[in-house]
Amino acid sequence: MTGISPEFDTTTYRMAMAQFDQAAARMDLDPNVRARLKKPSRSLIVHMPIRMDDGTVRVFEGYRVQHDNSLGPTKGGIRYHPEVNLGEVAALAMWMTWKCALVGLPYGGAKGGVRCDPKAMSRQELQRMTRRYTAEIYPIIGPDQDIPAPDVGTNAQTMAWMMDTYSMQRGYAVHGVVTGKPVGIGGSLGRDEATGRGVFVCVMEAMKRLGIEPKGSTAAVQGFGNVGGHAARILHENGVNVVAVSDSHGGIRNARGLPVPEVLAHKEKTGRVEGFPNAEPVSNEELLTLPCTVLVPAALSEAVTEKNAHGVKCRILAEGANGPTTLEADKILEDKGVLILPDILANSGGVTVSYFEWVQSHQMYFWKLPEIRERMADILSSAFERVYETHLRTKMDMRMAALTTGIQAIADAHRLRGLYP
DSSP: OTTOOGGGOSHHHHHHHHHHHHHHHHHTOOHHHHHHHTSOSEEEEEEEEEEOTTSOEEEEEEEEEEOOOSSSSEEEEEEEETTOOHHHHHHHHHHHHHHHHHHTOSOEEEEEEEESOGGGSOHHHHHHHHHHHHHHHGGGOBTTTEEEEEOTTOOHHHHHHHHHHHHHHHTSOOGGGOSSOOGGGTOOTTTTTHHHHHHHHHHHHHHHHHTOOSTTOEEEEEOOSHHHHHHHHHHHHTTOEEEEEEETTEEEEOTTOOOHHHHHHHHHHHSSSTTOTTOEEEOHHHHTTSBOSEEEEOSSSOOBOTTTGGGOBOSEEEOOSSSOBOHHHHHHHHHTTOEEEOHHHHTTHHHHHHHHHHHHHHHTOOOOHHHHHHHHHHHHHHHHHHHHHHHHHHOOOHHHHHHHHHHHHHHHHHHHHOOOO
């Protein structure tokens, strides 16, 4: 694909750009706005020498990309993963822009990451790396500038270290600099389950439109981490029969249904779902082709491709991960009658409750869990309604309907604000 800067040229970024180009063409987007939105407004690469527990020094590479801030401060997670790169982070920042605009949050998109293997690092090594990374990106983050959050390989503790490091530079506690913090230092109730609960909300809305009853339906969840684990739990609590789950080590299946709370307890104890009693082993690849009502790819990007899409046997595919379905697979699944709930809609519960946490941090007034869940469900249900009605009216697939809705909001903001200088 032409027009991609070499430093961003990765598979994930090419997919994000292809999605944008398709949506922009469908919208007949102004060429000037189109050119601006194809590239992030700011990209930072940092190199961090960190002393490891054995006394050696390793240099880690980190990134922070801010795509667009026309609607407000940028917002996006930090991921720790061995394959993190600038192109992936830039793609995720772009998707965050569309996601925030789609659900109506006053944010632009950002993303960050460090290329590392957090599973192979001690708690102290992770803390030293996190604090150094925060210090390196300190000039471009802040509660009214760019607000990080957890993502793959990071958690509430990571955010606590980031908040503390930033606050030490300011001389006072800055609660709003990150979201996804522990509740004890200004985090929000419901943040840990938010992305998974958002997947559930969107699945329920889709089932209503398709006339499917939750009880008696089935689900398979690839990726049994924070997103997939909570999505599976809440689907199970609401009568959906979860027949298979998997993590990075492998998966398990039972056609009669898995007792999800017990599987979660097993994973908490052993670190994996494999070995759970009364279940058959299943690979991550096999799970994607199991017969089910709802398939939730909640691991990493590009899980469903043109190579395996023909074997997918679900009615609804809800993207818990970012970019788990390629454009080529989209077309195959659409022809098969699969309703795709795109990532910028289906997994937007996380950033929505992060927004609630940011608001609470500014007000220093904290909400109760039922209120948070109700407000999040209302925002996501409204966003689903807009996307689904656009899908019906224009005959676009759900991804294009979601993308054009989000991109239009950003284009309108650029038009109203004008060009500086």
